[in-house]
Amino acid sequence: MATLDSKIPQGPLAQKWTKYKASVKQVNPANKKKLDIIVVGTGLSGAGAASALGELGYKVKNFCYQDSPRRAHSVAAQGGINAAKNYQNDGDSIYRLFYDMIKGGDYRAREANVYRAAEVSNQVIDHFTALGVPFARDYGGTLDTRSFGGVQVSRTFYAKGQTGQQCLLGCYSSLNRQIKKGNVVMYPRREMLDLVVIDGKARGIITRNLVTGEIERHSAHAVVLATGGYGTIYYLSTLAVNSNASAAWKAHKKGAFFANPSFIQIHPTCVPQLNQFQSKLTLMSESLRNDGRIWVPKEKNDPRTAASIPEEERDYYLERRYPAFGNLVPRDVASRAAKERCDAGYGVGKTGLAVYLDFRDAIKKQGKKTIENKYGNLFEMYKTITGYDPYEEPMMIYPAGHYTMGGLWVDYELMTTIPGLYAIGEANFSDHGANRLGASSLMQAAGDGYFILPNTICNYLADEIRVPTISTDHQEFADAEKTAVERLNKLLSINGSQTASSFHKRLGKIMWDHCGMTRNEEGLKKALVLIDELRKEFWSDLKVPGKISEVNQELEKAGRVADYLELASLLVTDAIDRRESCGAHFREEYQTTDGEALRNDAEFAYVAAWEYAGENKPHILHKEELKFEEVELKVRSYK
């Protein structure tokens, strides 16, 4: 049975990464040219890794399902990217950023990884600035920052509400430079169907060309998954509608452990659902909480418009419950507080499932122009979607599924439990514990891709320099291809009556109702039964038109939904197993008298890493004990 070795270097926390880099095995430049690396995904972590590995001289093959690497979903991140620059002289430091992340993650992340993420954050900002990312600047020409939830310093660099787009285009530009040099070969419109493992090592992938339908084999000395999160398991989420867990799930079934799958962030500020055909929920950046005040009427089911409710009849519930952080409490706290008010009957809007995010006071104090400068594009987007003008009346917002802290288990080197298979960015589990702080996903993804992976992968590749180019004629490639084709044929041959999306929608509802913002054992157990039933129905009544050998978007969807129907069971199992509340995982049975999360460090200060045991067999739980040497475990309070 596999064991978990997190490979955390010895020595004081602040010196681990420096010491690691100084002692890690290297591959000389002449040998790098002989080594192939596959990178799946082109977001901040994927394009970052492909660029950095290309610069080092490795032969990189980079894949994405979109028509261009510039469309990876990092593009949609809005508010900003954190770094411990302390440009504001407000007492920030690498240690403070590290501490905020450990606390924000409710003490369920690995100290050494988090410290390293904070450490490389400053290099990430330097690198993006050099690549021409137009971050916001002050009049003196230096970079500006703003505040984000769960912290009391101003360390978030931003480019209006389009920071993710600007950072991603920076990555895309560095990727293009390597493509031009011939160090990276780009394979767009490809979907990974399986991982190929030879003699226990990751050696390649099977892909489907989404234009021709051709099934392809690609080999390499190492494989890097930068395939993002699985938030679309809720169907409605802030993610791109084609975002999926399939690559990670296939790797899991080939031996990569899946860690903390139930840790999913529900983002507090999203445009509420407007109609039953809705395909996604749009995020309104957390940065809006810098100036927007969240409130509901003090009266239940108040029929009045926002403007006609006088000040003393408004309940600014975050400011009331959490005076120290006010509207800038972390996301998990803000989301639950919104749900609590709405469930108690104070919600606003047609459905009662919304709260106000009000800029009236900020506009009065700072002027419309200033607010427009900070959030112009977000206000426009809100107006485009809803038809209402947030300069004139408060936004209506409600929480939605957003970011997955859980993901493939990785060690300090970002390697999964399959030798030679790495997971970076949102696809791994390591840095955000049970709750991610705002503006730290771009930071972690870029850090993983540009600065960490290129320095750790050489430790593995140093022993691979004698291995010639891997042939795709290996039996393992043929087997993996055969299995992939059989599955596609099976999906096509069911010939039932329901579309893949209609199953996805129903799965999303089960997950949202029973494994969303709050959870309890009874509901979770019910969800397991419902998911099983839905999975059976899927495999007997699915309808996929068309063929394999052509553009077939329904076939793509069906494959992703089939994987989600399996992942969903593991996610719920993990949520049942964790009999405590921590971060985004709120079990109703475990709460304080005033409704805050009640952690149980004595029994649950571990990473739950799940091993796939085979079809219809229960997953095996491995526990990686979290040792806190630097930080004292405390009750997380934002009061």
Add this chain to the structure above:
Amino acid sequence: MDLRLKIWRQKDAKSKGTFETYFMEEVSPEMSFLEMLDALNKKLIEEQKEPVAFDHDCREGICGSCGMYINGHPHGPVPAVTTCLLSMRYFRDGETIWIEPWRAKPFPVIRDLIVDRSAFDKIQTAGGFISVSTGGAPEANSIPVPKKDSDNAFDSSICIGCGACVAACKNASAMLFVSAKISQFALLPQGRIEAKDRVRAMVGKMDELGFGSCSNTGACEAECPKQIKLTNIARLNREYYKAY
């Protein structure tokens, strides 16, 4: 509302395409245009027909995947909006809506409303970058940039690469797209160092790929969902003359 849809159907690049007519009933004005097409596809599949293929992903107007001609306009009749954010409240009960793919020689149709925009990537690969390797960057505040320049660079940098400018242009010119990237880097001190090589390489690639010339009609600016300005093209021309 009830709608009559005239949608371009084309099996692949080699096949001949044609408009097909579809009827949609009880479309909610709160749906987005793509959600309306989702509903049509669900109906088509349930009727054992082929669904309409179209590119889409983020559905919040930032990834640049979606794009189609709607009633003669790229991304439809509402200015500054991508197809995914176009609301059905802008259409009337009983209306006929014409839906076509981008039509430009460098963007061949892949299927139905999906076109191949890889020519855009090729232009960016030719020179759309600043040559700095990981680890070699100076401290971020060591190069101050005037706020005005930085803000202007940002305004050019927000292009989403959807291709509406090319589709809108009678010459299928990619000048607005290329000039946005040229401008972003030309306005920043980091980008000045390679400015001459960049503009030569990107314009050279654009011409080689068969995009047409700019005749200053301005349809690109009018139809751009991100409101990229024509002044970028003027800046590109200046940069180009300076490079020779």
